Amino acid sequence: MSKKLIRFDWAIKRLLRNKANFVVLEGFLSELLFDDIKIQRILESESNQLSEDDKYNRVDILTLNSRNELVIIEIQNTYEIDYFHRMIYGAAKALTENLNIGEPYSNVKKIISVNIVYFDLGQGQDYIYKGTTTFQGLRQKDTLQLSGRQKRTFNSIQVANIFPEYYIIKVNQFDDVAKDKLDEWIYFLKNSEVKDEFQAKGLAEAKEVLDIMRLDKEAQYGYNRYLDYLHLKASEALSLKIEAEEKIWQEKINLAKLILAEGEPVDKIIKYTGLTLEQLEQIEQ
Template sequence: MSALDDKYINPLTDFGFKKLFGTEPNKILLIDFLNQILPQRHRIKDLSYSRNEQMGLNELDRKAVFDLYCIGESGERFIVEIQKAKQNYFKDRSIYYSSFPIQEQAKKGEWSYRLEPVYTVGILDFIFDDHKLEDELLHIVELKNQNCEVFYDKLKFIYIELPKFRKKEEELDTQFDKWLFVFKHLSGLQDRPKKLQDKIFERLFEAAEIAKFTPEEREAYEESLKNYRDLKNVVDTSREEGYREGLDKRNIEIAKNMKNDGEPIEKIVKYTGLSKEEISKL
């Protein structure tokens, strides 16, 4: 299916995310989204984009490349990323990336070590293996002591598990709900929902309309969408294979127990789906 079959871009693609949230004309969209998840004292009125590639302090340090990196008018640093699939050491990677906006604040000569707040915001198109509560999709992580009291409030990691968001249009109560609905459903919409008629979403739908793209933008989006779909297909296939593998192991264990209990082969076949040949080898 061509990207041009959709009316609006998919914001979870690299091109779509940066088109909507990573350009100067549309920074009002990023500001509004961030303000739904930031604490009241760190709400932002304006921000500027910084280069999204950060180098280490010396040539031996590895490069860090962010989706978006911006600085609030009061000096707060924001790393904002779309994460489309699980990866090894994802949390380690988040910590590592956050170290660059911290280190760049160092001043030459006499310096008090005072730091501006650093936020890492991850919009995740997957669910954490170790955070499976269905109603808990927003995670705000910060340094706390043994009594669960905040030890340092200038370093925060905010993760949103998008697959856990299942509200329908009529259930959208907050601005945060509306943004998650956009992330999840924008590319499948043909018209602006009634709940998304205010000015901020008017700007978003205008920026997201594929018909208004230049030929170069359309080509770039086609490629970005293809990459997104290819990755999603790999992830979905892997998940399905993992599910089947787990199911097979469970059925083999059940079959062994039934066989040890003297259950007839026909009954074991019925309850496990294994063949007579497979069961005879157990």
């Protein structure tokens, strides 16, 4: 029988940075990237230190895997209109901070940016997106490839393998039906539960490491404060949505009254305001 576990976004700040628990992050990244990922170490920088004013909403962790690639994991709980831009900034910052002065550009590390968002980012039907960089010919319509010498020098077969790679997981868009092992991880990200039949890498360890009952009293208090914060932010978002809808509703009513005063036909009022006939009858009363 599955049980509620500590949320991944809280755990990644406090528990999963411990080398003994790397297996959980390794499991998640292995299923996402369809590879056997081993984390060498967690790299700390100013961007992923906890700050008092943003210690709950934004989570980011920078890791170095066994292939000498930099893997960024960011989690965003609330709506951020320029999140795509933040993804670019985060990848660029990690890239420049990890190239020493005097090193050739060929030493630039591959960046893998994994973004777990709990809001509707952009427009799209899927809940997992991957973004890479390719160069298409404007005249010949071909795809630019690496030369043979470049392939041997950079140990890569595609231009896209050199550039940052982006993953976006829109957690709330997942329908809770786990069709494969990656879906099992997304189910956990959304519900903080690991079903007994799940077999994805790292989830068995997550089920043990992220057991709430293993936390000491101080950690349990901090975790409960975090859950309270999420409820507060959800309420704030709902309030803003209701206020925005009320404002739009009032604007429609004011427009309808103005058109009514001009003696325009009802069908024209419905067309320009989007109000129904029943709603117009209420206004006239």
